[in-house]
Amino acid sequence: MIECPSCGRRQEPLLTCADCGSPLAAPLGCFAALGLPRKLAIDLGALERRYHELSRKIHPDRFASSAAPVRDASLRATATLTRSYRTLRDPVARGLYWLELNGEKLAENNKRVPPDLAELVFEVQEQLAEMHDAPADSDAARELAAQVVARRGQLQTAMDANVAELERNFVKCDQRPDEKMLTLQLKPILSSIAYLRTLIRDVDRAVENSKAA
Amino acid sequence: MSRIFGIDLGTTNSLIAAMEDGAPRVIAVGGSNRALLPSVVAIAPDGAITVGERAIEMEPHLTVERDGRVSAVGFASGEYGAVIRSVKRYMGLGGDEIAPEDRARYTFADLSGPVVRFQIGTRVFTPSQISAEILRALKDGAERALRAAGKEEKVERVVITVPAYFNDGQRQATKDAGRLAGLEVVRLVNEPTAASLAYGLNKRAAGNVAVFDFGGGTFDISILSIKEGIFEVLATNGDTHLGGDDIDRVIVDWLLAELPDARKLDRHVWNSARMAAENAKKRLTDVAETPVVVELPGHSIRKHLTRDALDQMAEPFLARTLKRCELAIADAKLTPAGIDAVVLVGGSTRMPLVRRRVAAMFHKEPLCLIDPDQIVALGAAVQASVLMGMQGDMLLLDVVPLSLGIETMGGVMERLIHRNTTIPTSVGEGFTTAVDNQTHVDIHVLQGERELAKDCRSLARFKLGPIQPQPAGVPRIEVTFLIDANGILNVNARDERTGREHSVDVKPSYGLTDDEIERMLEEAIDLGEQDLEERLLISYRNDAEQILGALRKQLGEFGALVDGSERARMDEVVERLEAARTGTDRELIAKLVEELNEVTTPFAKRIMDAAIKLALEKKSVEELS
Structure with a gap:
């Protein structure tokens, strides 16, 4: 139970008070914060509208002249709302959060190379290593950077394919919510995505550094 | 509740604005x-x-007198007073963070501390104190202007804009400046975001x-999505x-290229060249071209730019x-093609080169519908009215x-909140102990994009605890890092097992502590009183000097009019x-001035009579002749 700092009503944790509508500093999960059912497939347009609508109600800018406890509740409620929105907006973050809700998670250090991408991954890693060793601002470094940038496109395509598959699986999970197996099937896809993300980030950093040098 | 005003505390100029009849006005x-208001403090x-x-006039520079x-x-320098510009x-x-070119400009008290301090005479000033003077001048100026327009209104609550790319410490320092100026800073708003509010206010x-x-002095780029009155920053x-x-x-380097180094660094020469350079630009x-002239003693530099x-x-x-x-x-x-409009802000966007290059980058002509010097202040006034x-x-x-993020094993920066995350936002992170019976956990908070802690900016350090002695790994302390709507970090910690809130004593790595601000506020009040005392004393001393001087002169001229006992x-x-005059007892000086006045009144009267008599005699002589 939580007490509303505006009207004092005690109630179940919610984003806003059931009586007066003031923000509440309640610890809430991502779906609850946005007032959504626990479903994996989400219409992003509707999600954004909901986020904006709730922001208008609870944002600290709306309570700039309120008493300190109300301002504080507004700050915390908005932080919760923002975090929840960002988690649900991104299919990968949403999938990982879903695993967490179901008591699952990816291995701490996700070092397993996605089998179908092994060849591409090794090539990119080799190029990154060469870039690292190449003298800064040399022709060799620029040439390598150009090659890596070309490979980045392939990585992104692989990434997009994985995300599309993830979203197809989301629909399946929602259709048969009791089948734990379906949730477990999300894991290898999320694992591939996480791997690709790290690699793409490494590529971007390497290219950025080579430009900066 | 009093009205909230919007302030653009700029590097070069500062402005204050407010909503009047539904529209923002400076x-x-x-x-x-x-x-x-030039952001220059003397x-x-x-x-x-x-x-x-008027502070600019006091800046060291060279001037051509009437005789040529x-x-x-x-x-000239810290010893004799100083004029500080670009304090932003x-x-x-911290002292170690000042750019080399910014270091040569002024005299600093101590460059090893967590806060830069300007040394001016026997006093030291932090940048927040200098900025507070600019804020105070804006407040006084606005109150005066409002009074002249028939409105008695106090400026007490303000929104202050900051560069979007300001880090936590720079934001905190700006808030401190507001506090030192006696203002309630209701919100810090990012400058480009404020500009977007002014741009988007009436256009829907x-x-x-x-x-x-x-x-x-600063550059920001912000990309926003505007939709049904929601101004959402996507990236900055x-x-x-x-x-x-x-x-x-x-330009100054080019202008002064032929001078020996010692002359170049002379603050009079450098500032005169800077003024010439700014005007030429x-x-x-x-x-398309302009002469640039710097008059030096003995010769002048004449070039063409x-x-x-x-x-x-x-x-x-x-x-x-x-x-x-x-x-x-x-x-x-996004891609440049996905951007619908580009808005120009800041005086430097007046340069044709800037407009051309920005147009090429975004594939569209940039908009400059609102004065680029005013748009941020106007936007701050809009945000004030939102608040x-x-x-x-x-x-x-x-x-x-x-x-x-925080520093983890091996000096690596672990990101907890990524750049371009919408604020306010928070993240929880669990901490535990590494050895048995450990009673404290040290946490080092960092800000930046680099991989290693040493390459990021240290934001704060704090100790979690005291923790009850337990085997390693057993205590569970949940720390919440919360970034508020001003972009400033707040930290609190809770023991997961006991549910007890831990006090977190955050020691900012840079900037002023709360205690230091308190002390400065007290000093400002004390100094204010002391200044008043001093001013009064000086004015009484002047009175004394005047009457003593006058008396000496009169006794010399009309000494014959005074008898022995008088x-x-x-x-x-x-x-x-x-x-008494050399002492500090102004009451005594005042009393004695009064007394001397009394004692000499008959004498003064006699002098007057004598003067009149003399004048009459003179007149009659003239009449006779």
């Missing part, structure tokens, strides 16, 4: 339509403070907007030490801004410009006053 703090040897145009001689005027470049920085604008904000990037000042400096917005040459000098700085734009566009997950609940559905969702009485009071 307030003429300088009288007669002058809204721009501190005289006696501590007297002057802000704005060139002489040095203004406060020093806000929130929608779409993706890029705000290119190139000012005197920038450089807090990149602006028109840097271009001026290159401004002229080249409208003309073309717009092409200026463009070449500015190019490296512009390239840096465009690089930042690329990064921001990528972070927003007063007077703008309906309008709402700003801004982001944190830099990632926030003279003795006078001498006795004079002697006591002479003694």
Whole structure:
């Protein structure tokens, strides 16, 4: 139970008070914060509208002249709302959060190379290593950077394919919510995505550094 | 509740604005339509403070006298008082963080501490204190302008704008400045975001907007999505030490190239060259070439600057801004084609080169519908009215410009909140102990994008605890890092098992502690009183000097009009006053001045009579002749 700092009503944790509508500093999960059912497939347009609508109600800018406890509740409620929105907006973050809700998670250090991408991954890693060793601002470094940038496109395509598959699986999970197996099937896809993300980030950093040098 | 005002605390100029009849308007703090207050603060040897145009006159520079001689005027160095401009470049920085070119400009007290301090005479000032003087001048100027318009209104609550790319310490320093000026800072707003509010206020604008904000000392690029009154920042990037000042400096180097180094660094010479450079740069917005003249004692520097040459000098700085734009566009997950409008902000965007390059980068002509010097202040006034609940559905969702994280094993920075995350936001992180019976956990909070802690900016250190002695790994402490709507970090910690809130004593790595601010506020009040005391004492001493001097003169001329006993009485009071005059008891000085006045009144009357008699005699002689 939580007490509303505006009207004092005690109630179940919610984003806003059931009586007066003031923000509440309640610890809430991502779906609850946005007032959504626990479903994996989400219409992003509707999600954004909901986020904006709730922001208008609870944002600290709306309570700039309120008493300190109300301002504080507004700050915390908005932080919760923002975090929840960002988690649900991104299919990968949403999938990982879903695993967490179901008591699952990816291995701490996700070092397993996605089998179908092994060849591409090794090539990119080799190029990154060469870039690292190449003298800064040399022709060799620029040439390598150009090659890596070309490979980045392939990585992104692989990434997009994985995300599309993830979203197809989301629909399946929602259709048969009791089948734990379906949730477990999300894991290898999320694992591939996480791997690709790290690699793409490494590529971007390497290219950025080579430009900066 | 009093009205909230919007303040643009700029590197070069500062403005204050408010909503009038539904539209934001700047307030003429300088009288007669002058809204721009130069962000220049002069501190005289006696501590007297002057802000704005008059402070610029006190800046050390060379001036050509009527007879053609060139002489040095203004406060030359810290020993004799100082004139500080571009104080924003020093806000929130530690001594070791000042750029080399910013270091040569002033005398600093101690460059090893967590806060830069200007040494001026026997006093030291932090950048927040200097900025507080600018804020105070804006407050006083606005109150005066409002009074002249028949409105008695106090400026108490304000929104202050900051560069979007300001880090936590720079934001905190700005808030501190507000507090030191006696203002309630209701919100810090990012400058490009504020500009977007002014731009989008009446247009019911929608779409993706890029705000290119190139000012005197800082550069920001922000990409926003505007939709049904929600101004949502998608990404921001920038450089807090990149602006028109840097271009001026290159022009100065070119101007003074032939002078020996010692002359170049002379503050009178350098400042005169800087003024000439700034003026030439401004002229080249409208003309293709211009003469640049610096008059020195003995000779003058006469050169010619073309717009092409200026463009070449500015190019490296512009390239840096465009690089930042690329990064921001990528972070927003957009392409230049996906941006519907580009809004120009800041005086440096008046340069034709800047407009041309920005147009090429975004494939569209940038908009400059609102005065680029005023748009940020106007936007701050719009945000102020949002905060007063007077703008309906309008709402700003801004982001944190830099990632926030903690130092982990091996000196690696672990990111907890990524850059461009919408604020307010929070993240929880669990901590435990590494050895048995450990009673404290040290946490080092960092801000920045680099991989290693040593390459990021240290934000704060704090100790969690005391923790009950337990085997390693058993205690569970949940720490919440919360970034508020001002972009400033708040930390609190809770013991997971006991549910007890831990007090977190955050020691900022840079900047002032709360205690230091309190002390400065007290000192300011004490100093204010002390200053008043001093001023009164000085004025009484002056009175004493005046009456003593006058008496001495009169006794010399009309000594014959005083008899012995009267003279003795006078001498006795004079002697006591002479003694009191060098002391600090102003009441005593006042009393003796009064007494001396009384004793000498008959004498003064006799002198008067004698003078009249003399004048009459003279007249009659003239009449007779």
